[in-house]
Amino acid sequence: MLGPRSLVALAAAKATREALRATGRGATTLPGLIALSLDEGVATDLARRLPQGVVVVTGTNGKTTTSRMLADAVRLAGWRPVHNRAGSNLARGVASALVADATWIGEPRADGAIFEVDEASVVAVARLVRPRVMVITNLFRDQLDRYGELDTVTRRMREAVAALPPDATLVLNADDPIVSRLGENATCRVLRFGIDDERTVGVLEQNVSDLTHCPRCRSRLEYRRVVLGHVGDYHCPNCGFARPQPEIAASRVESRTDGTRLVLGAGEGAIVELPLPGVYNAYNALAAIAAAHALGISLDVSVRALASFRPPFGRLEVVEAAGRRLRLVLVKNPAGFNAAVSALLSPDARVHALAALNDLDADGRDVSWIWDADFEALAPAIDWAVVTGLRARDLALRLKYAGVPAERTRVVEGWQPAIRAALERARPGEEVVILATYTATLALRHALSEMGYAKEFWED
Amino acid sequence: MDLRICHLYGDLMAIYGDRGNVLTLRRRCEWRGIDATVEIVSAGDRLDPERYDLYFFGGGQDAQQDIVADDLQAGNGERLRTAVQAGAAILSVCGGYQLLGHYYRPFEGPELPGLGILDAHTVAGRKRFIGNVLALGEQALVGFENHSGRTYLGPQAQPLATVVNGAGNNGEDGTEGAVQGKAIGTYLHGSLLPKNPWLADRVITWALERRHGAVQLDRLDDAVEDSARDVAMSLARQRR
Numbered sequence: 039m040l041g042p043r044s045l046v047a048l049a050a051a052k053a054t055r056e057a058l059r060a061t062g063r064g065a066t067t068l069p070g071l072i073a074l075s076l077d078e079g080v081a082t083d084l085a086r087r088l089p090q091g092v093v094v095v096t097g098t099n100g101k102t103t104t105s106r107m108l109a110d111a112v113r114l115a116g117w118r119p120v121h122n123r124a125g126s127n128l129a130r131g132v133a134s135a136l137v138a139d140a141t142w143i144g145e146p147r148a149d150g151a152i153f154e155v156d157e158a159s160v161v162a163v164a165r166l167v168r169p170r171v172m173v174i175t176n177l178f179r180d181q182l183d184r185y186g187e188l189d190t191v192t193r194r195m196r197e198a199v200a201a202l203p204p205d206a207t208l209v210l211n212a213d214d215p216i217v218s219r220l221g222e223n224a225t226c227r228v229l230r231f232g233i234d235d236e237r238t239v240g241v242l243e244q245n246v247s248d249l250t251h252c253p254r255c256r257s258r259l260e261y262r263r264v265v266l267g268h269v270g271d272y273h274c275p276n277c278g279f280a281r282p283q284p285e286i287a288a289s290r291v292e293s294r295t296d297g298t299r300l301v302l303g304a305g306e307g308a309i310v311e312l313p314l315p316g317v318y319n320a321y322n323a324l325a326a327i328a329a330a331h332a333l334g335i336s337l338d339v340s341v342r343a344l345a346s347f348r349p350p351f352g353r354l355e356v357v358e359a360a361g362r363r364l365r366l367v368l369v370k371n372p373a374g375f376n377a378a379v380s381a382l383l384s385p386d387a388r389v390h391a392l393a394a395l396n397d398l399d400a401d402g403r404d405v406s407w408i409w410d411a412d413f414e415a416l417a418p419a420i421d422w423a424v425v426t427g428l429r430a431r432d433l434a435l436r437l438k439y440a441g442v443p444a445e446r447t448r449v450v451e452g453w454q455p456a457i458r459a460a461l462e463r464a465r466p467g468e469e470v471v472i473l474a475t476y477t478a479t480l481a482l483r484h485a486l487s488e489m490g491y492a493k494e495f496w497e498d
Numbered sequence: 499m500d501l502r503i504c505h506l507y508g509d510l511m512a513i514y515g516d517r518g519n520v521l522t523l524r525r526r527c528e529w530r531g532i533d534a535t536v537e538i539v540s541a542g543d544r545l546d547p548e549r550y551d552l553y554f555f556g557g558g559q560d561a562q563q564d565i566v567a568d569d570l571q572a573g574n575g576e577r578l579r580t581a582v583q584a585g586a587a588i589l590s591v592c593g594g595y596q597l598l599g600h601y602y603r604p605f606e607g608p609e610l611p612g613l614g615i616l617d618a619h620t621v622a623g624r625k626r627f628i629g630n631v632l633a634l635g636e637q638a639l640v641g642f643e644n645h646s647g648r649t650y651l652g653p654q655a656q657p658l659a660t661v662v663n664g665a666g667n668n669g670e671d672g673t674e675g676a677v678q679g680k681a682i683g684t685y686l687h688g689s690l691l692p693k694n695p696w697l698a699d700r701v702i703t704w705a706l707e708r709r710h711g712a713v714q715l716d717r718l719d720d721a722v723e724d725s726a727r728d729v730a731m732s733l734a735r736q737r738r
Contacts, residue, residue, distance in 0.1 A: 410518075
């Protein structure tokens with residue numbers, strides 16, 4: 039039983055949730071905010087009652103996909119995890135999910151939890167829920183007005199790692215030197231994942247890197263192979279800092295436009311057929327496999343779960359509309375944009391794009407990042423682009439400087455008019471790629487639903 | 499006609515959209531038939547002060563900025579000063595702007611010496627200035643600031659613009675940026691140059707003068723630039 043104060047907080051939060059659901063709203067953050075403001079301990083108490091413990095997934099890109107993949111695997115293993123699905127990844131979103139799962143007397147219905155957690159909230163959440171496993175996918179520059187510089191985010195991650203219980207497992211990307219280094223001073227178990235395949239190299243010119251010098255001794259880092267930005271096979275010629283051999287490794291990665299095949303381990307390793315393109319999704323899959331392994335779930339189960347994986351909201355998700363295929367790609371920062379573009383571009387690809395840029399708090403109010411994103415790689419493939427959103431004109435300008443001829447870019451105000459313009463421009467059967475920032479993706483998804491093409495996202 | 503651009507410490511000092519500034523310089527030359535080349539000179543390289551007409555010096559994170567400050571003190575700073583004295587133009591943003599001043603004074607510890615190319619100095623501040631900025635110089639200047647350093651100008655440097663909305667150099671005296679000869683510093687990202695094409699053209703003109711004499715740039719169609727600038731202006735006007 040919870041204490042009386044926790045029970046009051048839980049009841050208030052659950053009542054809020056019922057009221058919001060009754061009026062048709064998502065209830066993904068407010069109940070948690072209320073619970074935490076009445077009693078900080080309620081989330082800790084609820085989390086402690088989960089017999090399989092809590093997994094926290096954080097990092098700049100890949101949080102949602104990785105935690106979804108892991109949730110599929112643990113479900114296939116017979117668990118009933120609670121999961122903060124709709125991108126509500128602050129402490130209040132985590133608390134809301136715990137509140138929603140618990141009965142009115144504080145008994146969990148789930149047996150474990152998988153939470154994706156915003157980089158800015160990771161220290162608070164780590165202290166709140168005492169994770170059994172923490173996954174850090176990668177760290178790149180992202181929304182500087184909100185998160186601060188990458189150095190600041192890295193310090194925060196170090197603090198979260200220090201807050202992990204001694205019996206926890208820290209799952210790290212070996213190929214990201216900033217992330218991998220977080221394991222150096224960890225007191226808990228560390229499990230790393232990475233790609234060993236020498237043919238896996240970035241298809242774009244790597245114009246912007248967040249780490250060029252050794253984080254230990256400041257000498258210039260050398261790379262045998264760069265996959266994306268500062269992610270790859272690195273070593274410092276001076277102090278010996280180097281990519282460690284990951285325990286969970288793909289010896290081979292073959293990415294096609296409709297999926298990715300991974301061979302795990304050396305020689306005749308297990309084969310993962312992932313129905314999602316992009317090397318970045320190979321990393322997400324490896325992170326999920328490593329986390330599942332840390333939870334004692336067999337590789338066979340993870341492989342089967344990944345084979346039937348369906349992309350979450352806005353992550354290469356496909357919506358059929360008026361005989362056209364709309365592929366939604368959420369882009370929030372240069373690394374995420376470049377990773378998505380790498381996945382979308384095949385040598386002869388022609389791109390029909392609906393691009394939407396917002397600058398609300400959740401998007402980052404500084405739109406400078408679009409100038410770091412490699413629109414130059416995309417530009418030659420663009421047949422036409424409809425641009426929309428609060429900062430549509432900045433996107434039009436970006437496309438101009440990327441070399442897209444003016445007559446191929448059209449600014450359309452309003453979400454539904456922009457969707458209609460793109461659908462009219464595309465021929466039946468053609469694919470339109472929707473590249474949009476966070477709140478623009480929400481708005482476009484909502485507009486698509488009002489037009490009868492897609493369900494509201496919190497229904498899935 | 500050709501223009502040689504140096505992206506100073508382009509791998510280390512390229513935070514948040516500095517790439518857009520270099521791209522804008524290059525494109526606006528290309529569109530006029532000016533053959534622009536961009537080279538990165540970074541820590542450990544030896545800067546050739548004869549070589550470049552235009553330097554772009556962007557911002558970086560603290561760790562990178564330390565590497566750059568050390569490299570400047572090790573000789574490249576002196577060579578850059580020589581180059582600017584001999585007529586090269588330089589545009590600096592945020593961290594680069596601070597390094598062009600006399601010094602940066604942190605909360606604790608010794609002052610970090612700068613190059614003194616701009617008569618300005620910077621003092622660490624507690625509150626970070628974050629938001630859209632509108633300032634008026636020769637023309638409207640728009641951008642996004644994100645800095646905690648307070649920069650104060652000496653008599654040799656003129657403000658680049660007067661702040662209408664936002665904090666600018668220090669949040670106190672209403673100035674934004676600095677101009678001294680052919681050296682410019684500013685706190686504005688956004689990226690800076692794509693939405694302020696007049697400023698891009700100004701530094702291109704200055705830089706061309708070094709080897710090609712006075713140059714009148716062809717006018718470009720800036721309708722797309724202007725409409726993006728108008729949106730940024732109205733956003734800055736809403737800032738409290």
